[in-house]
Amino acid sequence: MPLPTLEKDVDHYTPESFTLTESVGFAINKARNLLVAELDASLKDLDITTQQMGILLSMRGGVTQTPFELSKLLGIDTGLMTRMLDKLEAKGLLQRARSLEDRRVVNLTLTREGEKVAQELPHIVPVVLNGRLRKFNRSEFKEFLRLLNKFLED
Template structure:
């Protein structure tokens, strides 16, 4: 089924617009609660992914977080300059770069879960449990398409 056609498509009422706007709102609110840690909402994803051993290379992070490699490199450069992560060359393959959180990065990783839920819970406060589960299910379905 096609929900949009050239005749009924309005970018400001499309699902894409709503998802983009929702992402921007969440990132701005995450930026605020992470401000004193000197990280952004986007950087938060990198730090948590590394802390939870989900990704340890720039390529893995780019793929997981759907961030292009150029932006990922710039974000990693900034985190390295802030002494939040360190880069090392792989011993097995010198072309590969491994990432590790520094002590400061590990501390920030413990702070994120104390702050991020308040942002999401505030946005979800008018949802029933059933609505929340359905919303999450539908987003997952949308992302699999």
């Protein structure tokens, strides 16, 4: 008896079976919009958006130091990244400085105020995420995260 094979090359959608509201893209986009709206509301007192939060947390954690690194990590095009950095700089939350080694490179650092805002985020964001994930038990949460990461793989 032959061993079962994995269906690696199966098409999950066809032109005949595809409907917008039943697509994974629709569900992911709707979930993203819902989460962004809830996060934006919770960040209102800090005067930042969810996308700006991602920049501050990435910089605070030492994950990124340049606009290019931020763009790549957060999946934001460089034009939008520049506009978001302009806003954060105007709010006094970050500073830009040209690299001494390579003048083409711009290094980013959080200001004292930026550090203060970034320190508040771990007290705000988990409340929103936990609220959205309240119907998941631990194993469902782990599986959900595993599947999302699998979906994001190239």
